[in-house]
Amino acid sequence: MVTGLVTCVLALVLLPALVRAAAHGGKKHKRPAARLRTNLPVGWVWPPSTQMKQDGQRCLRDLDRLEVHWKAGKATRKVVTPVVVEDMTFGGVRLVPRWGKGPYVMDCLLARALARHVGPALGNMKVVEIRFGQIYKYRQVAGKKGVLSRHSLGLAMDVYAFVTEDGEAHVVQDDYLDGDEVLLEVERRVTDTGAFRTLLTPGNDPEHHDDHFHFEARAAGDKVVSAPTRAEPAPPPPADDGAEKMLEAPAQP
Numbered sequence: 001m002v003t004g005l006v007t008c009v010l011a012l013v014l015l016p017a018l019v020r021a022a023a024h025g026g027k028k029h030k031r032p033a034a035r036l037r038t039n040l041p042v043g044w045v046w047p048p049s050t051q052m053k054q055d056g057q058r059c060l061r062d063l064d065r066l067e068v069h070w071k072a073g074k075a076t077r078k079v080v081t082p083v084v085v086e087d088m089t090f091g092g093v094r095l096v097p098r099w100g101k102g103p104y105v106m107d108c109l110l111a112r113a114l115a116r117h118v119g120p121a122l123g124n125m126k127v128v129e130i131r132f133g134q135i136y137k138y139r140q141v142a143g144k145k146g147v148l149s150r151h152s153l154g155l156a157m158d159v160y161a162f163v164t165e166d167g168e169a170h171v172v173q174d175d176y177l178d179g180d181e182v183l184l185e186v187e188r189r190v191t192d193t194g195a196f197r198t199l200l201t202p203g204n205d206p207e208h209h210d211d212h213f214h215f216e217a218r219a220a221g222d223k224v225v226s227a228p229t230r231a232e233p234a235p236p237p238p239a240d241d242g243a244e245k246m247l248e249a250p251a252q253p
Ligand SMILES: [Zn+2]
Pocket: 151, 156, 157, 158, 213, 214, 215
């Protein structure tokens, strides 16, 4: 009788654990880190693969060739190849923080895209200074819970203004929607380099980018967008095409 009771109690205590074990094939079940993988560049894994590390080393050699004064950044969560560029000068154009001071850790891929493409393209149009806000920050995409921002990978940078050599600041928030030619030209040129994913601006993402441009260095597997995505004046709506409209959901940034 007593033995029967003990067995019964034991079974009750153990049952939930047995059911859990059976459901997971008897193995210890660990939740997959799906949230953290979301929005990683195509072909990227975490921890970084050998290929990713080798790409990082190649990138560092490119920084030397591009005469970027870099040093290795300290190990940083989710940044494959962290670097710090103390003079914040990339291809002749200086990055100046809106507030605070460095060091600003970034992935080598962003440093290389800035030095190889942004510096020369903007230098040619007499932009001498880029006023930036956030670069590395481990966070989710604004307004998209569970999607890891590319700021978390050290690949993204937010820019609030571009200063031309005459000293004039072209401020995204104040001047972009007024059709400031420098800002529109910056958008075209950066897009044309193909080195970045879609530049987010007040034109194509007024809700979350009304006051800055979001630059995001393209990793090898990311798709290139070859044309500016600034919103053009909306065409007149075609008659009665409700069904089609539903199929044409805009691409996710
Ligand atoms: Zn951003």
